[in-house]
Amino acid sequence: MSDIRHRVPADPSGSSDASEEPPLTEKDKNAGLKHGVAMQILRSLLLATWFNGCCVCIFITQLIGAPLYFVNKDYYYAYMAMTKQCFGILIITITQWGAPTVVRVSGDESVKGQIQLTSSGLLKTNFPDRLVFVANHQVYTDWLYLWWVSYTSRMHGHIYIILKESLKKIPVIGQGMMFYGFIFMARKWESDKPRLEHRLQKLKTRHAGPMSGSQSLDPMWLLIFPEGTNLSINTKNISNKYGEKMGVAPLKHMILPRSTGLLFCLQQLRGTVDFVYDCTVGYEGPPKGIYPDKYFTLRSTYGQGRPPKSVNMYWRRWAMADIPLDDPKAFEQWLLERWREKDALLDQFFETGRFPTSLDSSIETQNIPAKQKDEASRGYVETEIELSRRIEIAQIFTVLLLVGFLCRMF
Numbered sequence: 001m002s003d004i005r006h007r008v009p010a011d012p013s014g015s016s017d018a019s020e021e022p023p024l025t026e027k028d029k030n031a032g033l034k035h036g037v038a039m040q041i042l043r044s045l046l047l048a049t050w051f052n053g054c055c056v057c058i059f060i061t062q063l064i065g066a067p068l069y070f071v072n073k074d075y076y077y078a079y080m081a082m083t084k085q086c087f088g089i090l091i092i093t094i095t096q097w098g099a100p101t102v103v104r105v106s107g108d109e110s111v112k113g114q115i116q117l118t119s120s121g122l123l124k125t126n127f128p129d130r131l132v133f134v135a136n137h138q139v140y141t142d143w144l145y146l147w148w149v150s151y152t153s154r155m156h157g158h159i160y161i162i163l164k165e166s167l168k169k170i171p172v173i174g175q176g177m178m179f180y181g182f183i184f185m186a187r188k189w190e191s192d193k194p195r196l197e198h199r200l201q202k203l204k205t206r207h208a209g210p211m212s213g214s215q216s217l218d219p220m221w222l223l224i225f226p227e228g229t230n231l232s233i234n235t236k237n238i239s240n241k242y243g244e245k246m247g248v249a250p251l252k253h254m255i256l257p258r259s260t261g262l263l264f265c266l267q268q269l270r271g272t273v274d275f276v277y278d279c280t281v282g283y284e285g286p287p288k289g290i291y292p293d294k295y296f297t298l299r300s301t302y303g304q305g306r307p308p309k310s311v312n313m314y315w316r317r318w319a320m321a322d323i324p325l326d327d328p329k330a331f332e333q334w335l336l337e338r339w340r341e342k343d344a345l346l347d348q349f350f351e352t353g354r355f356p357t358s359l360d361s362s363i364e365t366q367n368i369p370a371k372q373k374d375e376a377s378r379g380y381v382e383t384e385i386e387l388s389r390r391i392e393i394a395q396i397f398t399v400l401l402l403v404g405f406l407c408r409m410f
Contacts, residue, residue, distance in 0.1 A: 044303040047098045051073075052172075054090045054396050058083055059172045060398045062179045077218060081157035084180050086396045088156030091144050093386045093393060099307035103145070106355050106380035107315035111277075115315065115381055122381045125153045129219040131317075132265060133277040136254045136342055137225040139292045141301065142281060145311050148385050149279070150221050158219035160203065162261070187228070189260060192394055196261070200268040224265060226257035226335065231292045248336070253346040257339050261361040267325050277317045280342045282349040287308040304393070310382075314345055314355035 031183050062083050068076035093103055103125060105115055114126045135146060143161060150159045165184040168174040178184075183199045185192045203220050227234050231254060239255040248256060266276065285308050286295040292308075300306045318338075324330035357379025387393070 040304050043098060043305060044299075046095060048304050051090065051094055053387070054086075055172050055176065057396055057400055058086045058090070059176045061086070062176060065401060066179070075352060080181070081218075082395075083176075084159070085157035087176070087180075088147055088151050088159070088394060089392050091386065092148055092151060092385060092387055093217050094302065095144065095148070095307075096387065098302045099305065101145075101307045101385045102310040102382065103148075103311055103385060104312045104354070104380050104382050105355050106313070108356070110317045111315045113348055117381055117383065118388070120388075121153045122386060122388060123149075123381055123384060125149060127153045127155070127156070127221075127277065128155075128275065129155065130217060130273050131220075131275050131277050132222045132224065132269065132273055134224050134226055134262065135277060135279040135281055136339075136346075137227045137230045138283060139230055139296050140299070141296065142225070142230070143223065145281070145313075145385070146223060146279065149313070153221075155219060155221050159223060160199075161219045161223045162225075162265075192261070193264065196264060197268060200265060204272040220230065220273075222269070224262055224264065226259070226262050226339075227255045228258050229255070230293055231255060231291055233291065236291075245336070251339060251343045252340060253343055253350070257335050259328070261336045262335065263325065263328060263331045266320065266323065270320060270325060274320055274321065276315045276323065277315060278338065278342070280314040280316075280345045281311075282312040282346055282355065283308045284312065284315075284353065312349060312355055398402055 016104050022169045028320060030378075062080065065076070065079040065083070068079055072095050098126045103123065107115055111127075116124045116126065133146070135142060143163075147159055160181055160183065162185060163177075165186045168178060168184050181199065181202065183196060185196070203222065204217065206217055227235075236256050240250045243250050243256055250256070283292040283296060296306075296308055301308075324334055345355055
């Protein structure tokens with residue numbers, strides 16, 4: 001599908017068809033703030049110091065292991081997966097300490113038995129070690145919450161994200177993401193297609209390294225946002241107008257998806273991936289009529305201490321064998337229908353504050369707190385973004401400490 005975007009209703013619940021959002025008032029901007037200006041500055045400095053310092057440590061760790069590529073590629077990819085785990089741990093600690101976030105997770109029957117709570121009340125997902133997953137793109141931090149989900153399946157070292165090429169220019173972080181094997185797109189299909197094909201070939205190459213999965217294929221969670229960009233007043237306006245031109249009715253809560261890149265990925269990975277997982281994300285907290293991108297920025301979430309009241313996720317999955325991958329037009333229509341279903345899910349979320357709860361019999365409720373057991377009995381998991389064990393933080397510094405120790409000895 002070409003870049004289809006459309007006009008925004010003033011009310012994210014879809015009750016209006018106006019093309020402009022009401023502006024954020026001072027009351028809206030300050031609602032939910034827990035800290036004054038001085039504390040906001042101090043928090044920002046502390047969190048930025050921790051984040052940037054850890055990023056530098058991880059990047060140096062990557063540089064130390066880079067020569068492995070010329071010695072043994074299997075061990076090189078395993079080593080970089082370990083450094084990717086470190087970054088997953090880092091973003092979880094930043095959120096756990098600086099922006100404690102409640103997450104509610106539910107899903108339909110297709111993911112029955114795969115969403116559980118641990119005895120300590122944390123989320124555990126039993127998703128397969130190779131999958132493609134898609135999501136609606138609400139705010140810039142969507143990827144952060146989805147990376148955390150991969151952590152709950154112990155797959156945080158094997159997530160791959162398709163993102164815009166300009167992010168490569170971010171010092172240290174951009175180069176680190178290149179080591180991770182992330183796929184950068186210029187949004188020009190002629191130049192993106194060969195680059196994408198090259199990366200996907202690597203993702204279905206069989207390895208025999210220490211972190212290889214079943215069938216000698218490396219574990220892989222490939223994250224794609226089919227909308228191509230996050231929801232905002234500008235992207236919604238453009239998408240609505242294009243959809244009107246093409247005769248495609250707009251969605252209430254999302255911009256229309258693009259099918260070309262996703263279809264190509266699924267065609268290339270066919271035979272090595274069995275399922276496509278879908279996550280519909282909804283954020284609790286923005287005032288009526290305000291899109292989340294205006295309300296949940298990096299500054300407000302981490303600096304001002306105003307994370308979403310809750311991040312809500314509804315999971316589904318589809319078998320690759322049931323997706324029309326050989327007919328681009330049929331696939332475009334299939335994807336559009338899935339997005340209309342997601343739009344209906346968001347309708348319910350904005351109306352009731354909850355996604356459907358059809359997991360009643362699939363959530364394990366033994367040895368968990370009574371409150372969470374009660375929630376699980378209603379068909380959803382409520383938890384927070386936290387590390388399972390604090391000792392995992394040491395992984396970020398292990399290689400550097402070991403190298404420093406060896407240098408001191410020799």
